Amino acid sequence: MEKKGVKIVTIGGGSSYTPELMEGFIKRYEELPIREIWLVDVEGGKEKLEIVGALAQRMWDASPYDVKVHLTMDRREALPGADFVTTQLRVGLLNARIKDERIPLSHGQLGQETNGAGGMMKALRTVPVVLEIVEDMKELCPDAWLINFANPSGIVTEAVLRYGNWKKVVGLCNVPINLMIKEPAMFDKTGDDYVFQFAGLNHFHYHRVFAAEDGRELTKEFIDRIFEVEDDGTPANIHKEKFLEDQLKSMNCIPCGYLRYYYMYGDMLKFELGQFEKHETRAELVQQTEKELFDLYKNQELHEKPELLSKRGGTYYSDAACECINAIYNNKGTVMVVSTENRGAVSDLPEGCAVEVSSRMTSRGPMPLAWGSFEPSERGWLQVMKATEECIIKAAVDGDYGQAVQAFQMNPIINAGRGAKALLDEMLVANKKFLPRFREKIEALEAAGVAPQDPVVKELCEKGL
Helix, strand or coil, X not given: CCCCCEEEEEECCCCCCHHHHHHHHHHCCCCCXXXXXXXXXXXXXXXXXXXXXXXXXXXXXXXXXXXXXXXXXCHHHHCCCCCEEEECCCCCHHHHHHHHXXXXXXXXXXXXXXXXXXXXXXXXXXXXXXXHHHHHHHHHXXXXXXXXXXXXXXXXXXXXXXXXXXXXEEECCCHHHHHHHHHHHCCCCCHHHEEEEEEEECCEEEEXXXXXXXXXXXXXXXXXXXXXXXXXXXXXXXXXXCCCHHHHHHHCCEECHHHHHHHCHHHHHHHHXXXXXXXXXXXXXXXHHHHHHHHHHCCCCCCCCCHHHHHHCCCCHHHHHHHHHHHHHCCCCEEEEXXXXXXXXXXXXXXXXXXXXXXXXECCEEEECCCECCCHHHHHHHHHHHHHHHHHHHHHHHCCHHHHHHHHHHCCCCCCCHHHHHHHHHHHHHCHHHCHHHHHHHHHHHHCCCCCCCHHHHHHHHCCC
């Protein structure tokens, strides 16, 4: 790559995360010289884009670097000549997340942003939009890398690989980097003291830990410590229900915090139903935090990322996104945990599917490090989850209702049978504005009397949100 300075285009630029992204680029400017930055959003996010864009420019103006932040509602204006395109969009904004969480809970089932019914509904909304972005990139910036942070990140990455036929894509998540900071702190150490190896799927991965000094495996010691401390690295958005100690010791690998929704289903459902009754689902709390953040962002004296952003749930986002771009641009060979094409790294999963795995980051993109095979229990979970992902991607791409039913029936935290179909139907109707490929099916469901029942969701739909 010719070193002429970097053009970054961020789609979903009005996100509250954008100041963290700017902070990461400013910190790395000497290695990653930014030529220009474009923040792109949709009309519904115009006000937020203007607020966060002004803050982003103030952050650069307060730095030693002369970088102009451009704002636009037209991604085709922004994309020509881009070196990296980052996606952090949320189709339907936070109101859609409220639906994703409250509708399943109103059915007595888990409601979560990236897992179960909520995660799959988000995929149905997001995958078609990202594939449209890829088509624009093929025309306007064919040499660019797509760095995706939009959830469900692994599903989006696989859709781009399989259906977008675009290999220059990396899926990112802040959970692994959070763990690699928080877990060493349990021993008053830093990440430099250990080597972590991750493998699995986005929000469904496992990891092992080794001593950096001599390569000794320390996974069992880390598992023991997890049950002795309060902060075990679990993301702020996940209820810290303890795993079963005997189960983790039998695994000899550490599950991602999101696996509580599967391994500790009953306890997590009970907690979330309590939050639902109090109108304190994660989406509703985040919506309030977002309001407070944007009130802060409006302050013309503010020229740095506010501390409140750490409560939003995206801590270390910039370290994941910016260092990924930095490593590709400079061919650094840094080992990072990313969603990328499997290529045999996890032998229990298909060769061409997307996996979340420790990878060496080069100018050719991620070079996944081999994990090999999992033990039967972890292998079984991963294979079921991958099959679920494949079905929901096909449903999103083709508007295939039958594939959506298959995915809802198969997902381990959705009650199978007619309950799964009823849940899917209500969620489709509630999201009709953002699911044009399901238009005919949604019209038929509405004609049959299917409608949102939860009062909060019902009000959002009546307002056209």
